[in-house]
Amino acid sequence: MTDHNDSEETPFRSGFAAIAGAPNAGKSTLLNCMIGEKISITSAKPQTTRNRIAGIAHGPGYQIVFLDIPGVHKSDKIFNQKIVDVAMSAIDEAELVLVIADAARPDPASESLIMEKLNSRTGSPAVLALNKIDLVEKPKLLKQIDRWSKTYAFAEIVPVSAKHGTQVPELLTAMAGLMPEGPPYYPEDEITDVPERFIVSEMIREKVFESTGQEIPYSTAVTIEDFSENEDSGVVSIHAAIHVERNSQKGIIIGRHGQMLKNIGTAARRDIENLLATRVFLQLFVRVEKNWSKNPKAIRKLGY
Ligand SMILES: Nc1nc2c(ncn2[C@@H]2O[C@H](COP(=O)(O)OP(=O)(O)OP(=O)(O)O)[C@@H](O)[C@H]2O)c(=O)[nH]1
Ligand SMILES: [Mg+2]
Known part of the structure; x- marks a missing residue:
């Protein structure tokens, strides 16, 4: 006889x-990829994420609250140090x-x-995801697994491709088994805390x-100045300010005949309409907040 007891749930x-x-x-x-929605922005440039995004x-049988955070790196700039602290x-x-x-590309x-x-x-516990396996040959990957496994006693090492979703379900299952027992923190329909x-x-x-x-992405912060929904049409009206550190940067972001700003607005509006599932009217302004990234008070004011 087995002593399996159906009433004893995992x-x-x-x-x-x-x-x-x-x-x-x-x-x-x-x-x-793990959440199944775009809640955190990505880019080919380093230091894209600046906040903690759950x-x-x-x-x-599980709920994992993932914290996406800025990349850890060494820097003598106060803004970079601030985001590494986060x-x-x-x-x-x-x-x-x-x-x-x-x-x-190890770092x-x-x-x-x-x-x-x-x-x-x-x-x-800690788990290692070796990412971008779509870009590496197998022998190189095996060498890396070997190197990393000698560095730390990871509970699991999972090669993945976040971009293509390869082995991401396996990674999730492995992590679920390592979470402590306890009730969910968030209701089932919530996917983020921001x-x-x-x-x-x-x-x-x-x-x-x-x-x-160049330096422009790193000199930029965005704030939402106004966000309102028309109750009849459902159209959402958004005014946002793009803050830069210098006048010359303002000129570059606006572009010739305003073309750069227009392109930024069009591309952003598409994503925002997807997110909000409604039509969006987006107005962008560019403002100079002199050397904000070097000034702790300005950094806080811009939301960091
Ligand atoms: N080929 C390939 N590219 C990937 C993969 N995962 C991420 N990338 C690319 O790598 C770049 C960086 O991705 P992000 O997700 O922004 O990286 P991050 O670690 O959040 O970066 P920071 O926020 O700057 O710390 C982007 O261009 C992604 O498209 C992958 O599995 N394969
Ligand atoms: Mg990021």
């Missing part, structure tokens, strides 16, 4: 998992750390900062990252 598991990695490793892409994964405190508050590394300096942080935590307005401002910032070069 316990529900829930908890917080911080997604830690070097800038550009694919943290936000992985978050969006994405809630609901699965059979990352580090999220790692402190999480029950599990999901380390994500770019398998195609030893950032990775050693992350491992230092991981080693300062005792008794809580307000819609914040995601809207981020979508605009993403288009600035995509459309501009």
Whole structure:
């Protein structure tokens, strides 16, 4: 006879998992893939994410609150230090750390900062996702798995492609089994803890990252000045300000005959309409907030 007892259900598991990695490793892409919606912006440029953005994964018997955070890196700029602080405190508050590394392009300096942080935590598990496997040959990947497994006692090492979703369900299942027993933190229909307005401002910032070069993305912050919905038509009207640090940057973002700003607006509006599932009227302004990224007060004022 087996002693299987049907009334004894497997316990529900829930908890917080911080997604830690070097800038550009694919943290936000992985978050969006695990949640199944675009809630965090991504770009080919490093240091895209600046805040802690929770994405809630609901699965059979588990709920994992993933914290997408800025990439960990060393910098002497106060703004960069500020966003790395955001990352580090999220790692402190999480029950599990999901380390994500770019398998195609290791970043030893950032990775050693992350491992230092991981080693300062005792008794809580960590999982490694080796990302961008679509870009690496198998022998190189095997070498990396070998290298990483000697670095730390990860509970699991899962090669994934966040961009294509490869092995992401397997990664989720592995992490669910490592979460502590406990009830869900959020209702089943909630997928994030950040307000819609914040995601809207981020979508605009993403288009600035995509459309501009050099220091401009890093000198840009976006705030929502007005957000209102017409009750009859359902059209949402949004006024947003793009803050830059210098007059010359303002000129570049506006572009010849306003073309750059127009393109940013059109691309952002498409994403925002998808997010809000309604028609959107988007008006963008460019404002100079002199050297904001060097001024703690201005940094706070712009939402960081
Ligand atoms: N080929 C490939 N590209 C990927 C994969 N995952 C992410 N990327 C790309 O890598 C770049 C960085 O992705 P993000 O998700 O913004 O990276 P991040 O770690 O959040 O970066 P920061 O927020 O700057 O720290 C983007 O261009 C992604 O499209 C992947 O599995 N394969
Ligand atoms: Mg990111």
